[in-house]
Amino acid sequence: MLRLAWRNVWRNRRRSLINVAAMGFGLAAIMFGQSMMRSLQFQLIEKATGSFTGHVRIERRDVDELKFPDKFMTDPEPAASLLAADPRVLVWGRRIHLTGLVSSANMSLGALICAVEPDKERLITNMASYLKEGRYLEPGTKGIVMGRKIAGRLDVRVGEKVVLMAQAADGSMGAEAFRLVGIHETGSESFDGQMVWIPLSAMQELLGRPGQANELAARLKNIEQADAAAADLDAKLGPGNIGAMSWKKIDKEIIGIQAFQDGLLTIVLIVVFIIVALGILNTQLMSLFERVREFGVLMAMGARPRWIVRLLIVESALLGLVGTAFGLAVGSALIGHFGRCGLALPVGDAFKYFMPFPSVIFLRPSWGMHSFACATVFLVTLLATLPPALRAGRLKPSEALRHV
């Protein structure tokens, strides 16, 4: 049967090639779409967690905004020791995020002050990699790093002094002079125009809050463990006012974008699957009408109706295998090419406002999704064959033999 089916597939070579091409390019388009979405999402998550959020955070539950917690943990050490003991945690650090005023000799501007433990923060986020001038923060110093835009507006250069002002614990305004040690350029309006970075100890001193922090941020060895790690830490922290959460709870907008993209991709996939199914259905119907007489001959020879049905399904399966293999090859080649060379997408510019985001997406295969697409294309091929195959199985031998 396999031999007959294989030869039947290539009986009308041009039609079969068109079908293989339709299936293959359809599958390749699906794989490309899947890869593009996943790569975009991957880079989005990497950039969001890698430039600011971290994978897991511990902060007070009663903060107004999880991303920028405004309330302080007066004793973060019990939570810190939990992070230190968790084997999933690669690195963690204390942070204070607070809005304040940064002033130069010429101007004062509102800024988001990020006070971090410099040695640890280098590993939690990649902000140090965006430095274009000067150096990164050093612990125990009064250095400050800021974006190119805010530095430009303040008209300060590396080596010059600025003054930071923020509300201290007693309600008074604390002020401290810092020397600009580095300027970063992330390409993001928010990061380059609003954020300044100083060592945590300097901030604690400025605010009169020794040992305090308003968040603990951790980077895990594997981001996939973020939910589980956050849940475990949260359970260990107990029902008090301090809780642990994964980046998904903090960067909800990314999850929203991801859900939207997945929904869009699903619709596109369904449309492509329908197109593939209609193509196969058309081919098999044409093939059926052309071969009615031949089915009559097979039935006269003693082929049972279900044997004829099986023959058509095997033919379709072979066509599906060839089409799927072709699609897999084309899709993999496309993903490989754009994985090496990158794909310039205007969407990168849209995200740049909120976070450092490259305008080039480097595609990476998403084999789980691609396998699903291959299996679905193959399954759709088989399903599309069923109506003509069942119809062939219902033919009466005498009528089939009379078919012209």
Next chain:
Amino acid sequence: MSKPPHAPPLVETAGVEKIYAAGSKVAALKGVDLSIARGEFTALAGPSGSGKSTLLNLIGTLDQPTKGTVSYEGRVVSGLSVDSLSDFRLRSLGFVFQSYNLIPVLTAAENVEYPLVLQDVEPGERRRLALDALRLVGLEHFGARRPDLLSGGQQQRVAVARAIVHRPSLVLADEPTANLDSKTGGHLLDLMEELNKEHGITFLFSSHDSAVLERARRVVRLQDGELTADEVRPDRI
């Protein structure tokens, strides 16, 4: 060895009627009684529309009679299930069609093998039997050719080889020479006659060509769906 008394005929139709109900009802066969014994070389004769092909289809279990029965060796087969009829045809019948009806994507040998494929015969044995059948029809050197590389006469001989490869008890041939020139048709009839005489294969074939009918040892005539004559030709036996 003498035949046992009252041995049932190989095939028997009893009061077979076939009415086609496309639009108005048309009676293609009107109560045909016919017996064919093992080893016969019988022709169904009659003009177009006389019911020859319909009767062959009913005897070949490719169609069901509206009324009456078709029996093989005393067993009624006309009411069997679709699968049972397929199995019956697979084991007991061979078909030769007017327009050869070889499977175009298979070689001559593969075409001949096909009934054996359906019978799940082991590949080596299958190939051996197919080559034997091709040898019987004089085409042992053409096994590797596809049908489109064979002449009409050669294709029909391959079809005969396909019809006999599984040693059926009856071969039904519907106008087997109609698409062949008279010389090639004559050769085909020589072959069928030889297979009948040498190998005891029963042939029932239809034709309206008098030259073909001359070769039959028995001629059953049909007219407007009725059996009008049944001539046995002792001179041909």
